[in-house]
Amino acid sequence: MTHETQTARPLTAKRIAALSGTARIPGDKSISHRAFLFGGLASGTTRVTGLLEGEDVIATGRAMSAMGARIAKDGDSYLVEGVGNGCLMEPETALDFGNAGTGARLTMGLVGPYDFGATFVGDASLSKRPMGRVLDPLREMGVQVVARSRDRLPLSIHGPKVAAPIEYRVPMASAQVKSAVLLAALNTPGITTVVEPIMTRDHTEKMLEGFGASIEVETDKDGVRHIRLEGQGNLKGVGHFEVPGDPSSAAFPIVAAVIVPGSEVTIENVLMNPTRTGLIETLLEMGASIEITHRRKSGGEDVADLIVRHSELAGVEVPASRAPSMIDEYPALAVAAAFAKGQTVMRGLDELRVKESDRLAAVAAGLAANGVAHEEGEDWLVVTGDPDGRGYGGGTVETHLDHRIAMSFLVLGLACEKGVTVDDGRMIATSFPEFVGLVQALGGSIEGVSG
Numbered sequence: 001m002t003h004e005t006q007t008a009r010p011l012t013a014k015r016i017a018a019l020s021g022t023a024r025i026p027g028d029k030s031i032s033h034r035a036f037l038f039g040g041l042a043s044g045t046t047r048v049t050g051l052l053e054g055e056d057v058i059a060t061g062r063a064m065s066a067m068g069a070r071i072a073k074d075g076d077s078y079l080v081e082g083v084g085n086g087c088l089m090e091p092e093t094a095l096d097f098g099n100a101g102t103g104a105r106l107t108m109g110l111v112g113p114y115d116f117g118a119t120f121v122g123d124a125s126l127s128k129r130p131m132g133r134v135l136d137p138l139r140e141m142g143v144q145v146v147a148r149s150r151d152r153l154p155l156s157i158h159g160p161k162v163a164a165p166i167e168y169r170v171p172m173a174s175a176q177v178k179s180a181v182l183l184a185a186l187n188t189p190g191i192t193t194v195v196e197p198i199m200t201r202d203h204t205e206k207m208l209e210g211f212g213a214s215i216e217v218e219t220d221k222d223g224v225r226h227i228r229l230e231g232q233g234n235l236k237g238v239g240h241f242e243v244p245g246d247p248s249s250a251a252f253p254i255v256a257a258v259i260v261p262g263s264e265v266t267i268e269n270v271l272m273n274p275t276r277t278g279l280i281e282t283l284l285e286m287g288a289s290i291e292i293t294h295r296r297k298s299g300g301e302d303v304a305d306l307i308v309r310h311s312e313l314a315g316v317e318v319p320a321s322r323a324p325s326m327i328d329e330y331p332a333l334a335v336a337a338a339f340a341k342g343q344t345v346m347r348g349l350d351e352l353r354v355k356e357s358d359r360l361a362a363v364a365a366g367l368a369a370n371g372v373a374h375e376e377g378e379d380w381l382v383v384t385g386d387p388d389g390r391g392y393g394g395g396t397v398e399t400h401l402d403h404r405i406a407m408s409f410l411v412l413g414l415a416c417e418k419g420v421t422v423d424d425g426r427m428i429a430t431s432f433p434e435f436v437g438l439v440q441a442l443g444g445s446i447e448g449v450s451g
């Protein structure tokens, strides 16, 4: 799970042909984490199909197993037998979340109110990421925290005898923070309220309701959401839970098909929850040919298949208010913007600074290494595109243990005659282990670099 001790695996992508064919997208990472967390907590059994078998999600499954859940693979599905709400067991060893911020932060919330100790560790990237955003509300609920370096992993937490319910206004647009407080509320008496001024992905609210939690959401006249959860109720396994395909993974073949001339690719099973579709909306505004077909329901969510064709793009201003619905997709959008006529302006990007890497800096450096004109600000990025971007490329991109930086710049390479190299492709396995094979099956060239 932790890649620091192994050798980096550079990869190079090159332009060889148009992309064509059909790609099925693996399960959504956010929903897969929650399927293990909620299935592992609820009493009874949940059969999870379509789960993302990425390293991040597997780490969450291991953590839940270490606290008493029983998780077994059964053919194409996972059988998750939960402990019952309030009945997690003290883990005997440290919980290792590898590269996964979502797994670490949501699990901190989940175990925070328990009157036992739990230690959280992760890789070099996760150990740099801020945990205070989750620990601060947990402290208000009575949780004690011991960290070597302030609010960074490795750290240990210990819950109080009885946790206190709080009303918490989430200070930044973060589904992880909202979710951590709601998960802490599950084992806290009384009603905990999360106030969310800017809506973020709502998988936690929807799934907790499905698992039987007593949760209600009210949106006030200013659009602020008030999410109330009554703690210490029963959660029950849902029998069967289907994980829809991940729009954040779909972003890579979508952008590849849009920028590689002559391409036409069908991408199946993409989650279309409006809190996740900002990239598709933006690409459509830029003039991308994306047909949304076969809309249906899966796991209580809207999903669809997308037919994506090479398109002439025009730069747009992406409103800051759209950032939460495409927060993980800006690196891929920056690559699409490199092929658009004119400027694409992206604002409200402050949260990109605290992802698996400082993504704003990593994207800017990757664009610079490959000849793409751009300007980086504190929380904004402007890319000036060249519709005939064949001359881009030839650079090596530093990925800083960030899967989305690696995949985005490999996608850039698919449209450049000189190709693009990323210094390390190992992290791709955290969210999209099938990525290289899937691109190759569509006719794209991605190869390991020897030496």
Ligand code: S3P
Pocket: 029, 030, 031, 102, 173, 174, 175, 176, 177, 179, 201, 327, 328, 351
């Ligand atoms: C996630 C929320 C987002 C996102 C991450 C997954 C989640 O993080 O970037 O990949 O599953 O709740 P933030 O809450 O930090 O914005």
